Amino acid sequence: MKLAIYGYGNLGKGVEYAVLQNPDATLTGIFTRRDPATVHPAGNIPVYPAKEILKHAGEFDVLIICGGSATDLPEMTPLLAQSFNVVDSFDTHANIPLHFDRVNLAATGGGHTALISGGWDPGMFSLARLYASAILPEGQDYTFWGRGVSQGHSDAIRRIDGVLDARQYTVPVPAAVEAVRAGKNPTLSTREKHTRECYVVAAPGADKARIEREIKEMPNYFADYDTTVTFISAEEMKQNHMGLPHGGSVIRTGKTGNGNRHVIEYSLKLDSNPEFTAGILVALARAVDRMNKRGRTGCLTIFDIAPADLSPLSPAELRKKML
């Protein structure tokens, strides 16, 4: 299958690496809103201006859109799905139904296939929730995130006056995870599930006490959590906090028969959130390509993809080697 990338930030770079690991995939181009001369792919891949993408119709089977969920994807995906098969990683959970409807209209009209909200949450964690609830109907789900960098929370700290740089780690509370794994079905408040660790580089002379107070009192982002703020130097930030690790667990506990208990857990420990997400997007692009060729158009999610369609192996090979 021939793929193209639309947007070359951390996620786009991850997709470029992921294509190299999939022998059945080739990358025909990278589309960017920046000046193409300033974009330097890791490999020898042509870079085109985003606005000229319609000139490249027919050169690739699936376009992987690597934009942000706040403002990019709500515009980009419906627009591009009119002309191409597309995959995105839209992750604003509350707006998924609206995004789905808009993309579905666009893709159906053009006879294209679109997959939205690929990644690990939404994505693999959503699958873990669906499978576990279908096979263990009487039970309870818990999702824990981290330890990992939340880019949204890091950005929120950076917007505070006097902050030069910041990194925020979301950390599950170990006692809460253990209580869930032990099948105790605890009722957990937001504060009891996760803590937030903030590493902040302050401007020279900035009022650190005020910055710390503004972080800890920020509604939605930090006020409902036990938050720690550690001021560090720009050098320490560069040495110890440049990675984008993440992960977490989806755990479902439930009962069958006469009180037999079961625990299902799906967990991820990732050195690079964008590179891992990129691997999922490439596998989803494979399924989108196959489903489009079978005539299945419109918008899909990972819930609609038969697992076999994600794999480069044939159904017979899969049954022999993996079943």
Place this chain on the structure above:
Amino acid sequence: MKLAIYGYGNLGKGVEYAVLQNPDATLTGIFTRRDPATVHPAGNIPVYPAKEILKHAGEFDVLIICGGSATDLPEMTPLLAQSFNVVDSFDTHANIPLHFDRVNLAATGGGHTALISGGWDPGMFSLARLYASAILPEGQDYTFWGRGVSQGHSDAIRRIDGVLDARQYTVPVPAAVEAVRAGKNPTLSTREKHTRECYVVAAPGADKARIEREIKEMPNYFADYDTTVTFISAEEMKQNHMGLPHGGSVIRTGKTGNGNRHVIEYSLKLDSNPEFTAGILVALARAVDRMNKRGRTGCLTIFDIAPADLSPLSPAELRKKML
């Protein structure tokens, strides 16, 4: 959906319980090769002789076949798939391709839909292997089973002269699991992955030293493992070893980009192997019913099932609540 059960052992009983937890499912009958008068379902469900099943065509949408993989299912599933939509839990990994072909021929001829090898391994563990390898192509898979009762190994011990009863637990070696989770990609021999714990009730006056030796030297079953044999009383067996717990983990570790490491783990901890397996079979029956009504006939495996088809929720509800 209307379901029926063919075979009423531990798994069949589990299916009866599982149907009660799925409000969209009803059980129309249990078919047994025993005298129906000797079979007592937990609920008020009619019991019919297995050989009269053709008289009940049209009374149910999907038949869940609860037989053994050694001799029952290779005969039963192809035969029954000629006349009914069926689900089985055939688990002899090496013979899956042959079983698939035979069931596919039978189901296709009759316009029916069959799903084979449902359960957790093959089944949910197979899915974990497929998803993880598709999204992390450069990596390595490990499957650990247990701590749990292996019925095949327990039966093998029971066939030894002088043994009245036996229970065999398969136990993963903790150091091996930890090395895999830590991403060390160890090369593990059979002996290094699992140990086998045997609890044996010997006949009065039996030669325990000989029984222990026969167990430990049994090829395929025990010779390649570190095996411990503990002789216990029939009373202790009844008190402490009547459950059928099981579980295990599928772990894939791999790399992306410039050496970033990732760990994906799917794990189960089950009080009752047959009851948990039954929950999976009922969810698979839901998908078989839907796919048959859409005209998809022939043999399927869990790899061919779009996850949404396992859930009683609509696609829109799933996107809103679980994605």
